Amino acid sequence: MSSKHRVVVLKIVVGELSVTDAAEGYGISRRHLHRLLARYREHGLEGLEALSRAPKSSPHAATDRVRDRIVQLRSALTAAGTDAGPITIAWHLGQEGLRAPSTSTIRRILHAAGLIMPEPRKRPRSSFVRFEAAQPNETWQSDFTHWRLADATDVEILNWLDDHSRLLLSCTAHHPVTGRTVVDTFRAAVDTYGPPASTLTDNGRVYTARHARARNEFEYVLAALGIVQKNGAPNHPQTQGKIERFHQTLKRWLAARPRAHTIPELQAQLDQFRDHYNTARPHRAHGTTPAAAYAATAKAAPAGHSDHTHYRVRHDHVGTNGKISFRRAGRMHHLGVGALHRGAPVILIADDTTITVVATRTGEIIASNQIQPDKTYWRNTMKAPGRWPEAFKP
Incomplete structure (x- = not known):
């Protein structure tokens, strides 16, 4: 021209x-x-001669300082076993008060530095169809994964993850994970974050006994709290894809550190990881930390649940007198259950007005006691008033 x-x-x-x-x-x-x-x-x-249309200066162009810091962050985050992608690097730049260029610019800088290897066979992100709960506490995912101690002892790490925010609610090491472990860690998470509207797990026996046409302890606790239980289709782990990908993140972080010798030592590492995962790294889904995403939105709850309702879940045995002792607000009360259930292992589920007693072996609700703070004895409202059970009458 x-x-x-x-x-x-x-x-x-x-x-x-x-x-x-x-x-x-x-x-x-x-x-x-x-x-x-x-x-x-x-x-x-x-x-x-044709003139260039490019501006003489670009206020958004990456400075040498920013370029150097991008390379440094990539190396440091990779060595720490944590996410080191452009989104995470941009977040860290912002935390340091530096103007972050676009993620595509960060990617080009990393390519030029030889820190990104081409992956032509990698599935494009646009091909993924992902589902996410609309609110925190709408769905909690749970699963456990295996890890080895320094002496090759196999242990299991049980996790609870909020589907919406990706907040790591609980991360604990066990040898092995049992049904009681699931209930105890779930109960602790509920005490801290409130009950979720639903849970999503696989069909492992620690989560469900439906394959045996029965219910296990965890299922009875969910039913008593009005929580919907969802289980993935057999042989289809993609249903729990978020927590499966989370396990990869967790293991990369652990692999970058000295292998623990004991479960308490591993638990200390997991506590450190949980704090880092929740508060010191952004998640791609929201561009902010899971803790910030969890706090930013109103929480879901089980149907009929009030935000002010508080639940207590406890394991116990019915006494030889057919009663259970229960402390509330510093005062001891006695729950009437029934002499027929003497010695039976039970689960107590208490809310603001009622205590429900579930037989651990059968899953049957054997007592319901109304909370009456001014009375020492709370009778079983499922039984007609009377001193002796039917079996003891002449």
Whole structure:
């Protein structure tokens, strides 16, 4: 195009063509021809070369300091076993008060530094269809994964993860995970965060006994609290994809540290990881930390649950007198259950008004006691008033 401009401008300059004739003959606007003539008069023929449209300066261009810091963060985060992608690096730059360039610019800087290897066979993110709960506490996912101690002892790490915010609610080491472990860790999470509207797990026996056409302890606790239980389809781990990917994140972090020798030592590492995961790294889904995402939105709750309702879940045995002792607000009370259930292992589920007693072995609700703070004895409202059970009557 510049050679055409030269010919036209020269013909106008020597008087061979007028501006109007040149515009018609060469298909160039009169306005542009006048601009070309002005550039010729100021710079000569070199002034007719095509000019770059790029701005003379870009306030958003990455400075050398930012480029160096991007490379440093990539190396440091990778060595720490944590996420080191462009989104995470941009978040850390912002935390340090530096202007973060776009994630595509960060990716180009990492490519230029040889810190990203091409993955032509990698599945594009646009092909994934992902589902996410709309609110915190709408769904809690749970699963456990295996890890080895320094002496090759196999232990299991049980996790509870909020589906919406990805907040790590609980992360504990066990040898092994049992049904009681699931109930105890779930109960502790409920005490801290309130009950979820639903749970999502696989079909492992610690979560469900439906494969045996029965209910286990965890299922009875969920039913008593009005929590919907969801289980993934057999042989389809993608249903619990979030927590499966989380296990990869957890193991990368653990692998970057000395292997623990004992379960308490491993638990200390897990506590450190949980704090880091929740508060010191952004999650791709929200571009902020799980703790911030969890706090930013109103919480879901089981149907019929009030935000002010508080639950207590306790394991106990019915006494030889058919009663259970229960302390509330510093005062001891006695729950009537029934002599027929003497010695039976039970689960007590207390809310603000009622205590429900569930037989651990059968899952049957064997007593319901109304909370009466001014009375020492709370009778079983499922039984008609009377001193002796039917079996003891003459």
